[in-house]
Amino acid sequence: MRYLVDGVPTPSVTEILEAVGITSSRYYKPGAAERGTAVHRMLEEYDVLGIPGEGLYFEAYCSFLARAEPKIIAIERFVFVEDPRYGGTLDRVMEIDGQTYVVDIKTGWPASWHEIQLAAYARAYGAVDRIAALYIKDGIPKFREYDLTKGLARWAEALEKYYGGQNDRA
Numbered sequence: 008m009r010y011l012v013d014g015v016p017t018p019s020v021t022e023i024l025e026a027v028g029i030t031s032s033r034y035y036k037p038g039a040a041e042r043g044t045a046v047h048r049m050l051e052e053y054d055v056l057g058i059p060g061e062g063l064y065f066e067a068y069c070s071f072l073a074r075a076e077p078k079i080i081a082i083e084r085f086v087f088v089e090d091p092r093y094g095g096t097l098d099r100v101m102e103i104d105g106q107t108y109v110v111d112i113k114t115g116w117p118a119s120w121h122e123i124q125l126a127a128y129a130r131a132y133g134a135v136d137r138i139a140a141l142y143i144k145d146g147i148p149k150f151r152e153y154d155l156t157k158g159l160a161r162w163a164e165a166l167e168k169y170y171g172g173q174n175d176r177a
Contacts, residue, residue: 010094012087018169020095020127027168030120043114046143047083047098050112054082054099063146064114071141071148077101077108086131091166097128106136113142117151123165126158 010017024030032040049060050068059065081100088094099110109129111121117140125138138158142149 010085010087012092012094015092017087017092017094020093020124023093023127023165023169024120024123027165029123029165030118035115039115046114047112051083054079064143067143067146067148068112068141071143071150074148075101075103075150077103080107081132084132086128088131091170093127093131093166095124095128095131097132100132100135107134108137108139109135110138111140113140114144115142116144117142117149122153122158123161125153126155127162129155130159130162 009022010019018026021030025032046064049065052058053060053065053068060068079099079101081097083096083098084100085094085096097109098112099108101108101110109125109132111125111128113121121140122138125140129135129138135155137152138155139150139152142151
């Protein structure tokens, strides 16, 4: 997905990761993107409006909330960096046990590129202590922390490859 920020085309985190060969949407099962979008919408409606959802994904999310007792700071927040230019929508920023996390909610299985995606969002958001993905597949919440420093280094490499060291970053 490409964003338009102040009239300037801006690549998304996912677009950059795909362009440099770190991930590819061709590996997703049919309907995966639609399922993920529907689940994210349901969980956002719950967090923002208090409208309960249904199904295993919702049960897993509620189980995580009950166990971790996070303070939700941001929900489905667009973040943007001017140079090198990129943007994206992070799922949640949460405070858990005094630490600020960027949390991505995943309806699929863990993948190595999740660490890079989360680090990119954390860099754009700022003031983050940790990054983690919340996997809610099969109704069982799995909260997996990733290494922010390692993720940021890998994101910097992806940006360098994407932009090719050029000064034009738009």
